[in-house]
Amino acid sequence: MNATKRHHLICLVFLLLTGMACQQKKNPLETAGKIAVRWELVTNFTDEKDVFDARFQLTNHSDLELDDKNWALFFNLAPRRILENKTEQFARLHHINGDWYALRPDKGFTLLPGKSVDISYRGVEAVIKETDRPLGLYFVFYDDEGKEKKIVNVVEYTWKPFVSPDQVNRNEKDEEPIPTAALAYQNSLDLTDISPSAVTPIVPSPVSLVMDKDSVEMDHTWSIYFEKGLAGESAYLAAALKEATGLDLKILPDPPQGKAIRLRQAPLTVNGVTHEAYTLNIAGNGIDISGSDAAGVFYGIQSLRACIPLKSYANKSGTLRLPNLRVKDAPRFAFRGLHLDVSRNFQTKETILRTLDLLSFYKINRFLFYTTEDEGWRLEIKDLPELTEVGAQRQHTSGKEAPALHPAYGSGPFSKEEGRYGHGYYSREDFIGILKYATARHIKVIPEVNFPGHARAAIKAMEARYERLMGEGKEVEANEFRLIDPDDRSVYESAQGYRDNVVCVARESVFHFYEKVTDEIAALYKEAGLTLDEFHTGGDEVPEGAWTKSPMALELMRLHPEIKDPKNLQTYFLSELVKRLKSRNLQLDGWEEVALAKKGDGKYEPNAEFVDANVVPFIWNNIFDYPDLGYRLANAGYKVVLCNVSNFYFDLAYSKDPQEPGLYWAGFVDTRHSWTFAPYDMFKTTKKNSLGQKLDLEAVNVYEKNKIIVEHLKPQARKNILGLEAQVWCETVKGRDMLEYYMLPKLVGFAESAWAAERPWETVADKTQREKLIRDGWNVFANRLGKRELPRLHYLNSGYNYRVPPPGAIIDNGELRANVEYPGLTIHYTTDGTEPTLASPHYTKPVVVKGPVALKSFDDAGKASHRVNVSLE
Structure with a gap:
């Protein structure tokens, strides 16, 4: 190669390398994903009352220089009011809408590559959980013109753990103790191990159960016989036995010659109850299940399943040995429900079916399916495709005014992103399948469409429809289902931080929309072979200020002066809804506000208007401003369902442990809370307020500065308590595993409260005697949980993700002492810093240790709790 060619080649290589370097310089955004974010809660105790201090740290590992115009950090944060910072800041937090926030730079901000910056902020109300941290950061x-160029998920996101009391306590009034191994040990000292014979196999407890020492062995020579009308129940039983034990039995419609399980219907009343009553007899000559109806037979089957020994689940030998026993049983309440929110975070159809299986096993017969909310519309509706095209997914938007759903609960900036839970819906076929599956398990599905508040997903979907049709020149069609007054300038903020989630009740199109949706859902029930006769209207949490500056609403009030005040438009909406849906023969359920009217001072009182209108309020408030609300409404003549927040809100965390996921705005709910409930005298079992402070609602003059006496349930109003419902709101629930963890084993305690006969302690007036009876009763139930229910959940339906409580432990004078919340669990420990396993030393009695100890609880199926640590200090 001559010199000239070599020179040209060198120049070419130089130009190529220079071009590559220039190209890299021209595209620093390609490295923007390397910007790291760290978040820290500093303290909940600042110089301002009920104000916390937190901070972000941004570390720029990218090649991009951040200035005061070219970036913003978006995320979701449990809705809290953000305060103006008192000191000079580099960037500030801005609340956009709901739980959607942005961190934006102040004038003069700069962050060069390789540099870090701390940005502090303050907010109202404490932050005590890791699930409170900012989520879905991008x-x-x-x-230069302020137009969006690129959206990038934050990949490197870390946070500091909550370790100090000022990070775990909410304020100076917080009396809920910080969970420790020592506290758990102290709380479990009253628990004792009871004999296996005292641990009856069936939960919820039947009215009558008599066991003897004999047992019967089933094998493939047995069969299942069913009378007319019980074909579905017999098929269900056969499939359940085969899945659990490998036992494959023939199903016969004619009386068998040999040993069999015999399913029959017969007139039956147990404890004064006929519907869903059953008897179960297991003896050497066979098994007989009789029910007053098909549902009773089905619950007899579930009790039979409950008698299957755990080893049969594990071995699947194709044979089964059952104890001889006689059961008579019927439910305490006709309504035993679970509410599940799939709008905040979506759950798949398969998860819903697993949940229905779980409910049926514990004899829960109502499923309130919460498929619409501010953050998502989850049900396909014929002729309204935008409800799912727009309302069933979330993504970054230009602002809250866009006809789309912005990110919420960590759903991130991109719709349908894998591993996120902001997108998803049930097709018409999915929903029909769910209805059929539930019906086969004697569960009634109650759909909910929440109006006039909590309606943002519907509003945005219908705005997208409006814009589409207006673009096509179809103004009449565009307005057919529009839900807002476009000239409304009302200023409000909902409990979840929304400023645009209330429909305009003065529009005829709002009622037209509701009727359309109701009719389409009714059509789905019809396709499933059912009749829709119960519909939940929501009706809760309409914020103050709604409709106050809506020209349409003000005109409506001019035409109807009896409305008097915009706050009464909520009642007007329900009144109109009742009239319009009357011809559809629907029972209208709703949250407690549907049965209340606001007085001039803003306080609620029972509204007599809907007492005889087939309107059923569901009551959650039992520890705040209206602790007796359920009884007040029942005494006023309303049929009510009790959903007490202090006992049955499963989205509230099990404990105050920062790593224990869940909410805590109303305190904490564990399995003992869901078990310890006296439906007809709930003041006996409402022991704490949201801050862990002692409540004594049995006394008189207990709230509102001793001016009001709590109203007890009148004996004649007992019939108005239809039943109980547990709630799972899913703001912090991501996916199936978390859902099951939140529910289990709380659901088992709830089932006992909803089905089992009145417990002896419920009617005892003397507190000391009652507390002893509660302790004794809980001890028996805790043994059931540890020895039967938890390990069985490992096998049912290929296994549920239930919570195993961690052990309690102390080191006292060099001795490790440990115990468990549910007798029957075992404790394993290590002293070398490694993770405890079933192969680790088994704790059975106090043992001398010389340093830190790590411990875990395990059930008989081998499932473990999280780890706890204790030290000599």
């Missing part, structure tokens, strides 16, 4: 980068 950067949006802008060009």
Whole structure:
């Protein structure tokens, strides 16, 4: 190669390398994903009352220089009011809407590559859980004109653990103790191990159960016989036995010659109850299940399943040995429900079916399916495709005014992103399948469409429809289902931080929309072979200020002066809804506000208007401003369902442990809370307020500065308590495993409260005697949980993700002492810093240790709790 060619080649290589370097310089955004974010709660105790201090740290590992115009960090944060910072800041938090926030730079901000910056902020109400941390973080980068150029998920996101009391306590009034191994040990000292014979196999407890020492062995020579009308129940039983034990039995419609399980219907009343009553007899000559109806037979089957020994689940030998026993049983309440929110975070159809299986096993017969909310519309509706095209997914938007759903609960900036839970819906076929599956398990599905508040997903979907049709020149069609007054300038903020989630009740199109949706859902029930006769209207949490500056609403009030005040438009909406849906023969359920009217001072009182209108309020408030609300409404003549927040809100965390996921705005709920409930005298079992402070609602003059006496349930109003419902709101629930963890084993305690006969302690007036009876009763139930229910959940339906409580432990004078919340669990420990396993030393009695100890609880199926640590200090 001559010199000239060599020179040209060198120049070419130089130009190529220079071009590559220039190209890298021209595209620093390609490295924007390397910007790291760290978050820290500093303290909940600042110089301002009920104000916390937190901070972000941004570390720029990218090649992009951040300035005061070219970036913003978006995320979701449990809705809290953010305060103006008192000191000079580099960037500030801005609340956009709901739980959607942005961190935006102040004028003069700069962050060079390789540098870090701390940005502090303050907010109202404490932050005590890791699930409170900012979620779904992403950067949006802008060009010189302020237009969005690129959206990038934050990949490197870390947070500091909550370790100090000022990070775990909420304020100076917080009396809920911080969970420790020592506290758990102290709380479990009253528990004792009871004999296996005292641990009856069936939960919820039947009215009568008599066992003897004999047993019967089933094998493939047995069969299942069913009378007319019980074909579905017999098929269900056969499939359940085969799945659990490998035992494959023939199903016969004619009386068998040999040993068999015999399913029959017969007139039956147990404890004064006929519907769903059953008897179960297991003896050497066979098994007989009789029910007053098909549902009773089905619950007899579930009790039979409950008698299957755990080893049969594990071995699947194709044979089964059952104890001889006689059961008579019927439910305490006709309504035993679970509410599940799939709008905040979506759950798949398969998860819903697993949940229905779980409910049926514990004899829960109502499923309130919460498929619409501010953050998502989850049900396909014929002729309204935008409800799912727009309302069933969330993504970054230009702002809250866009006809789309912005990110919420960590759903991130991109719709349908894998591993997120902001998108998803049930097709018409999915929903029909769910209805059929539930019906086969004697569960009634109650759909809910929440109006006039909590309606943002519907509003945005219908705005997208409006814009589409207006673009096509179809103004009449565009307005057919529109839900807002476009000239409304009302200022409000909902409990979840929304400023645009209330429909305009003065629009005829709002009622037209509701009727359309109701009729389409009714059509789905019809396709499933059912009749829709119960519909939940929501009706809760309409914020103060709604409709106050809506020209349409003000005109409506001019035409109807009896409304008097915009706050009464909520009642007007329900009144109109009742009239319009009357011809459809629907029972209208709703949250407690549907049965209340606001007085001039803003306080609620029972509204006599809907007492005889087939309106059923579901009551959650039992520890705040209206602790007797359920009884007040029942005494006023309303049929009510009790959903007490202090006992049955499963989305509230099991404990105050920062790593224990869940909410805590109303305190904490564990399995003992869901078990310890006296439906007809709930003041006996409402022991704490949301801050762990002692409540004594049995006394008189207990709230509102001793001016009001709590109203007890009148004997004649007992019939108005239809039943009980547990709630799972899913703001913090991500996916199936978390859902099951939140529910289990709380659901088992709830089932006992909803089905089992009145417990002896419920009617005891003397507190000391009652507390002893509660302790004794709980001890028996805790043994059931540890020895039967938890390990069985490992096998049912291929295994549920239930919570195993961690052990309690102390080191006292060099001795390790440990115990468990549910007798029957075992404790394993290590002293070398490694993770305890079933192969680790088994704790059975106090043992001398010389340093830190790590411990875990295990059930008989081998499932473990989280780890706890204790030390000599």
